[in-house]
Amino acid sequence: MTDQLKKYLFEDRSVRVQAVRLTDTWKAVRANHEYPPAITHLLGELVAASTLLAANIKFDGSLVLQIQGDGPIALLVVECRSDLSLRATVKMREGHDVPVDGNMQSLLNPGGNGRFIVVLDPQRKAPGQQAYQGIVPLEGDTVAEALQHYMKASEQLDTQLWLAADDEHAAGLLIQRLPVHGGEQAPLLSEQAAAETWERAGTLAATLKRDELLQVEIDTLIHRLYWEETLVAFDPLPVSWHCPCTRERVANMLRSLGEAEVQDIVAEHGQVDVTCDFCGKPYRFDAVDCAALFTPATPAADSESPTVH
Ligand SMILES: [Zn+2]
Structure with missing residues (x-):
């Protein structure tokens, strides 16, 4: 039911x-x-x-x-x-x-x-x-x-x-x-x-x-x-x-924080960890992911693709 x-x-x-x-x-x-x-x-x-x-x-x-x-x-x-x-x-x-x-x-x-x-x-x-x-x-x-x-x-x-x-x-x-x-x-x-x-x-x-x-x-x-x-x-x-959270939405949220803020977090923690407030799903952006967020040549969809660690 x-x-x-x-x-x-x-x-x-x-x-x-x-x-x-x-x-x-x-x-x-x-x-x-x-x-x-x-x-x-x-x-x-x-x-x-x-x-x-x-x-x-x-x-x-x-x-x-x-x-x-x-x-x-x-x-x-x-x-x-x-x-x-x-x-x-x-x-x-x-x-x-x-x-x-x-x-x-x-x-x-x-x-x-x-x-x-x-x-x-x-x-x-x-x-x-x-x-x-x-x-x-x-x-x-x-x-x-x-x-x-x-x-x-x-x-x-x-x-x-x-x-x-x-x-x-x-x-x-x-x-x-x-x-x-x-x-x-x-x-x-x-x-x-x-x-x-x-x-x-x-x-x-x-x-x-x-x-x-x-x-x-x-x-x-x-x-x-x-x-x-x-x-x-x-x-x-x-x-x-239903929680429609996605990695791309989290990426957009990080972009809206601004590059300086995101790089500060990376400098301190080595990566950015975000947990969805609604469903608890974890999202991790490493230094390479974070750099890609603010690189104009790479479209937003890149955060879905594999990254080299
Ligand atoms: Zn969620």
Whole structure:
């Protein structure tokens, strides 16, 4: 059984409902990282959120959710591609104790400098096109509240989220209010009727308990919440863990550090060792590899070819 994300629409097409419950994907994320439970749970909530948002991006590329903190956690980051393959990692700040009852504010925002960042990065960019990046202060007590704050601040569709994670599962429910005019969105639906549907969708979703979200299979969960409503169900989308790191990407990262910096490391250590933050895969660049990085005559692909030792 693979992990799945399921999408539904209210019959009047004014509200979208999405649910995800990850088991294997979440296990794969955790296999590469060992963190205290409070941190694992925050990461799991961000992982679930990333799939719910990535399921609606209209281009081939990736959605990155980042929380930058000024406390024990320096960075939580999840990258989810439009095919719903994802990877995630945490950067801790040295010398900070992690309180057992730590929450998002105490772990990431004790100094009030926490930031919630969303990056939309199309794989094929037009010349000069940059990835889109939105940044807002970290507000709210939970990942869901921080994300809702972001959606509101960036004037996106009205969205409500419920997120939860434990050692076994990372799960989430999203409801989103769709525009009622134009396109295929039920042009005859009145604003009044659409507002009532949105109200009902939210009231019913708010009865959801954390344990239900974690334990109950998606179809059962949606039926429990919305059994009095008629929902249109779409084909489930598979979700998986995948780290797209390659030697070439690491080479590009080293190029962006600059030749002087890289040569300093070579002078000190005899080589450059880089470990992927997401999957732990090691990459080694010896002195010859490093010199080749900054030699214009040798194209980037050279770092894939064998080198003489
Ligand atoms: Zn990797």
